[in-house]
Amino acid sequence: MEQPAWLQAAWAELGVREIPGDANAPEILRYFRDAGDDDIKTETTPWCAAFVGAMLKRASISGTGSLLARSYLDWGTALNEARLGAIAVFSRGDDPTTGHVGFVLGEAENKLFLLGGNQNDAVTVAAFDKARLLGLRWPKDQAEAVSAAVDDGIFSKALAHVLEMEGGFTNDPYDPGGPTNKGVTLEVYAAFKGQTLDAGSRDRLIAELKSIPDDAVAAIYRRRYFEPADCPAFTAPLTLMHFDAAVNHGVGAASRMLQQAADVTVDGEIGPETLGAVGARNVLDLIESYAEIRRARYRALPHFWRFGRGWLKRVDATLALGKSWASAGGITRGLLEPSQNAKGNTPMSDTTTTDPTKWWAQSRTLWGTLITAAATVLPLIGPVIGVSLPADVIQTFGDQAISAAQAIAGLVGTGLAIYGRFKASTILSLSKN
Numbered sequence: 001m002e003q004p005a006w007l008q009a010a011w012a013e014l015g016v017r018e019i020p021g022d023a024n025a026p027e028i029l030r031y032f033r034d035a036g037d038d039d040i041k042t043e044t045t046p047w048c049a050a051f052v053g054a055m056l057k058r059a060s061i062s063g064t065g066s067l068l069a070r071s072y073l074d075w076g077t078a079l080n081e082a083r084l085g086a087i088a089v090f091s092r093g094d095d096p097t098t099g100h101v102g103f104v105l106g107e108a109e110n111k112l113f114l115l116g117g118n119q120n121d122a123v124t125v126a127a128f129d130k131a132r133l134l135g136l137r138w139p140k141d142q143a144e145a146v147s148a149a150v151d152d153g154i155f156s157k158a159l160a161h162v163l164e165m166e167g168g169f170t171n172d173p174y175d176p177g178g179p180t181n182k183g184v185t186l187e188v189y190a191a192f193k194g195q196t197l198d199a200g201s202r203d204r205l206i207a208e209l210k211s212i213p214d215d216a217v218a219a220i221y222r223r224r225y226f227e228p229a230d231c232p233a234f235t236a237p238l239t240l241m242h243f244d245a246a247v248n249h250g251v252g253a254a255s256r257m258l259q260q261a262a263d264v265t266v267d268g269e270i271g272p273e274t275l276g277a278v279g280a281r282n283v284l285d286l287i288e289s290y291a292e293i294r295r296a297r298y299r300a301l302p303h304f305w306r307f308g309r310g311w312l313k314r315v316d317a318t319l320a321l322g323k324s325w326a327s328a329g330g331i332t333r334g335l336l337e338p339s340q341n342a343k344g345n346t347p348m349s350d351t352t353t354t355d356p357t358k359w360w361a362q363s364r365t366l367w368g369t370l371i372t373a374a375a376t377v378l379p380l381i382g383p384v385i386g387v388s389l390p391a392d393v394i395q396t397f398g399d400q401a402i403s404a405a406q407a408i409a410g411l412v413g414t415g416l417a418i419y420g421r422f423k424a425s426t427i428l429s430l431s432k433n
Contacts, residue, residue, distance in 0.1 A: 051117025
């Protein structure tokens with residue numbers, strides 16, 4: 001994958017730093033002008049947002065025109081997870097008006113790594129706590145590439161039905177899921193945000209959950225239910241029933257119920273035997289059997305006395321809609337043909353496939369900059385600004401390598417980072433002993 005143009009522009013500025021004393025670095029003053037403010041004459045003005053705005057302009061994209069980092073919270077399109085080149089906005093201290101903004105390079109544990117300006121008075125790579133993350137943004141004219149991954153026809157139609165069944169915000173004391181909005185529980189939402197759910201964060205996360213954006217909901221449902229349940233392998237009527245079951249019963253339970261309906265070994269793994277049986281069954285017979293198995297499961301649950309009526313209506317509605325899709329589309333099979341299957345010739349989950357959303361965490365760019373940060377920047381300024389690398393990342397580099405030659409590692413890391421921006425699609429393998 002090619003790096004975004006604004007990130008390529010940012011790499012060219014790596015190493016620019018403030019000049020001690022009364023002098024001002026001309027590159028930094030140019031950031032202010034490029035970002036839309038011609039009045040700033042000194043680099044003592046915080047310039048992280050100016051750097052972001054300048055790099056966007058050099059990529060022919062309009063920034064916010066503001067020098068406030070938080071101005072980017074209302075700019076572009078919101079992202080639900082970090083990606084290479086995304087604009088990340090962080091809080092700074094307890095002042096709700098201040099912040100920091102930069103470009104995402106990668107993530108590890110509870111950290112995001114940014115290439116940004118005004119990081120230790122320079123354009124550098126640094127790590128920031130995800131707990132301070134306020135938002136991730138992407139240019140609007142680039143949004144199609146983000147939304148397309150969660151918007152195929154069957155998924156969108158099935159999700160619309162599931163959301164109709166789930167309803168809005170609830171906090172029923174009898175519901176073991178606790179606070180829930182659009183079927184997303186508070187615990188699931190906290191995990192999606194990469195945040196810890198505790199007494200201190202609970203009220204804030206509930207408030208966020210109540211206004212959860214649609215794209216976040218879609219991403220959660222696709223990642224947590226639709227794909228893990230192997231829904232892309234099935235035609236629309238079966239996908240609807242199976243997806244709805246995965247959401248309401250859990251992926252493992254849904255897979256076992258599908259196997260029971262298909263009359264195969266019930267082990268929760270959608271493999272060749274299950275797929276073969278699904279392909280051999282008439283889809284209407286299959287979803288009717290599936291629906292009856294779901295009804296029996298609901299009746300066995302301890303909270304059936306309170307929620308049972310709604311649960312059974314949900315199954316009936318899902319079955320009726322699935323039948324209408326089959327009739328309207330002339331669909332008789334439950335399994336897509338290999339050429340139609342989104343997973344290719346093997347409908348089953350392929351655990352050996354590289355996750356495309358994480359490729360950049362293995363690139364020369366990221367590891368080059370991590371070496372730089374670990375070997376030269378973080379050991380010096382980490383205690384001051386509260387930045388530290390996770391233990392597993394430090395172990396990857398090797399404790400002896402970091403402590404033995406910080407200067408050499410810093411030089412090599414910077415070289416790799418610069419090389420990486422030209423070779424971003426090349427994977428760097430790191431062996432772990």
